[in-house]
Amino acid sequence: MVQPPAFREGNKAMVNHEAVNCELVWREISNYLEAAVTPKLRVSMDNHFHTCQRCRSVLDGTQNVIALYNDERIIEMPAGFSSRLEKRLARSTHARDSGWSSLSAWLIPVAAIALFAGGLRWANSLSVSHPLLSEHAQPGHNIPSDMTVVVSEGAKEFHVPGCDFIHNKDKERTLTAREAIREGYVPCVRCMRKYLEIAFTANVSVGSETRAEADVDDDDHDRNLR
Amino acid sequence: MAELNVVLDNPGPEMTREQDLIAQVQRGQHELFYEIVRPYERRVYAAAVAILRNETDAEDVAQEAILKALANIRQFRAEAKFSTWLIQITVNEALMRRRRERAGMIEGIDDSRDEDGEYTPRDFADWREIPSEALERKEVRQKLADALASLDRKYREVFVLRDMEQLNIQETAEALGISVASVKTRLLRARLMLRDLLAGGWSRGWFSRLPFEKGTKPW
Numbered sequence: 001m002v003q004p005p006a007f008r009e010g011n012k013a014m015v016n017h018e019a020v021n022c023e024l025v026w027r028e029i030s031n032y033l034e035a036a037v038t039p040k041l042r043v044s045m046d047n048h049f050h051t052c053q054r055c056r057s058v059l060d061g062t063q064n065v066i067a068l069y070n071d072e073r074i075i076e077m078p079a080g081f082s083s084r085l086e087k088r089l090a091r092s093t094h095a096r097d098s099g100w101s102s103l104s105a106w107l108i109p110v111a112a113i114a115l116f117a118g119g120l121r122w123a124n125s126l127s128v129s130h131p132l133l134s135e136h137a138q139p140g141h142n143i144p145s146d147m148t149v150v151v152s153e154g155a156k157e158f159h160v161p162g163c164d165f166i167h168n169k170d171k172e173r174t175l176t177a178r179e180a181i182r183e184g185y186v187p188c189v190r191c192m193r194k195y196l197e198i199a200f201t202a203n204v205s206v207g208s209e210t211r212a213e214a215d216v217d218d219d220d221h222d223r224n225l226r
Numbered sequence: 227m228a229e230l231n232v233v234l235d236n237p238g239p240e241m242t243r244e245q246d247l248i249a250q251v252q253r254g255q256h257e258l259f260y261e262i263v264r265p266y267e268r269r270v271y272a273a274a275v276a277i278l279r280n281e282t283d284a285e286d287v288a289q290e291a292i293l294k295a296l297a298n299i300r301q302f303r304a305e306a307k308f309s310t311w312l313i314q315i316t317v318n319e320a321l322m323r324r325r326r327e328r329a330g331m332i333e334g335i336d337d338s339r340d341e342d343g344e345y346t347p348r349d350f351a352d353w354r355e356i357p358s359e360a361l362e363r364k365e366v367r368q369k370l371a372d373a374l375a376s377l378d379r380k381y382r383e384v385f386v387l388r389d390m391e392q393l394n395i396q397e398t399a400e401a402l403g404i405s406v407a408s409v410k411t412r413l414l415r416a417r418l419m420l421r422d423l424l425a426g427g428w429s430r431g432w433f434s435r436l437p438f439e440k441g442t443k444p445w
Contacts, residue, residue, distance in 0.1 A: 023344070023346075026344070026345075026346065026347055026418070027344060027414070029414070029417075029418075030410065030413050030414035030417055030418075031410065031414075033417075034395065036395075036410075053350075053352070054347075054350035057349075057350055057351065057352055057353045058347045058350070058353075058418070058421065060353040060355065061349075061353040061421035061424070061425055062417045062418065062421050064353065064355050064356055064421075064424075065389075065417055065420045065421050065424060066389050066417065067358065068356055068358065068361065068370060068424075069370065069374070069385070069390050069420070070389065070390065070392075071358060071361050072268050072269065072272070072390070073367055074361070074367050074370050074371055074374075074390075075268050075269075075271060075272040075275075075371070075390075076367070076368075076371060077267075077268055077271055078271075078281050078285055081267065081271065081285060081288075082264070082267060084285070084289070085260070085263075085267060085288070085289055085292065086260050088289050088293070089259060089260050089292065089293070089296070090257070090260075092256075092293050092296065093256040093257050093259070093296075
């Protein structure tokens with residue numbers, strides 16, 4: 001059996017167990033208390049504690065230290081710690097919640113504006129003209145808004161009454177130019193030619209001759225034809 | 227036997243209550259958070275003061291850690307132990323604070339010394355157990371606190387996390403960012419040093435003299 005290394009002064013009375021010595025016990029005593037030593041070493045250390053009074057004292061003392069410090073009363077809290085913590089948490093919670101409320105306070109008007117705008121758009125859509133029925137529509141100029149025109153079922157253009165190009169004449173109906181425009185009809189390239197873009201660019205005076213611009217109803221629907 | 231298993235498997239009423247509260251806070255009832263942390267506030271503070279050794283900084287860090295835990299409460303998983311999670315956040319906050327404050331400063335000599343050398347117990351007199359009832363006395367609590375405060379930082383940190391905060395060895399290593407082997411070595415030293423600091427103090431009458439005053443030893 002290998003003898004332990006030279007003991008420090010004052011440790012001469014230590015008992016050398018045949019399996020473990022005091023130095024090994026001190027080195028492993030923490031693991032022993034953690035139950036983190038091999039079963040064989042545990043048995044050897046148990047035997048050692050039975051015979052070595054000093055190591056027994058180290059073991060008892062270490063166990064006592066662990067038990068004592070496990071008591072949280074050892075930690076002295078600064079006076080007022082709990083109330084300061086509670087207040088800080090309350091402030092944080094309030095800030096967190098008001099953060100949400102300020103966000104919602106910001107979001108609500110935005111949503112309201114969006115809804116209002118959407119509502120306006122929707123309401124406006126009720127009054128604006130239908131989409132143009134013809135993709136080949138040409139903008140008109142200075143068409144008198146109260147001019148009587150004729151449309152027919154299934155057709156896309158509005159005409160001057162009696163126009164030869166009215167389709168489906170037995171199902172025609174009469175209305176004003178403004179109404180026809182609102183419903184999406186476009187001017188007939190024949191009978192309404194003088195009001196069309198082509199005619200306008202070819203002869204600027206045509207429009208001014210027929211009706212003063214001031215007479216035209218200046219609403220958005222009419223602009224579709226300009 | 228089956229009944230016993232049911233009893234063992236069921237968490238205690240306190241744990242169930244804690245889990246309920248955590249779930250409520252995770253759902254947005256933040257005002258309930260203090261109720262969850264109240265039982266642990268002393269431990270949070272202890273972890274912070276063990277690392278910072280300054281009451282004011284420790285309180286600030288403890289508060290910061292608790293606020294951080296609230297901010298990250300959704301990341302907490304029910305299978306984890308709330309107190310361990312909270313202590314780990316605290317240790318992290320405290321270590322960051324210390325790093326910030328020590329940035330550019332030379333580390334203390336105790337921080338650079340390694341722990342390879344073995345620690346030898348010094349007092350072999352029969353241990354006179356200090357009864358836990360003695361902790362009712364403020365002087366005894368103060369002696370224990372002073373002994374702990376006199377340890378080098380690296381031993382104090384490990385001892386506090388393992389023996390006071392009840393983190394296991396692995397958790398202690400992870401929280402402090404050191405190896406398991408270092409935790410074991412430092413823990414051994416911390417325990418033996420504290421034992422030496424306290425040895426005989428009780429039987430010799432702690433209140434007639436102060437064996438643990440800074441710079442003096444009772445042996």
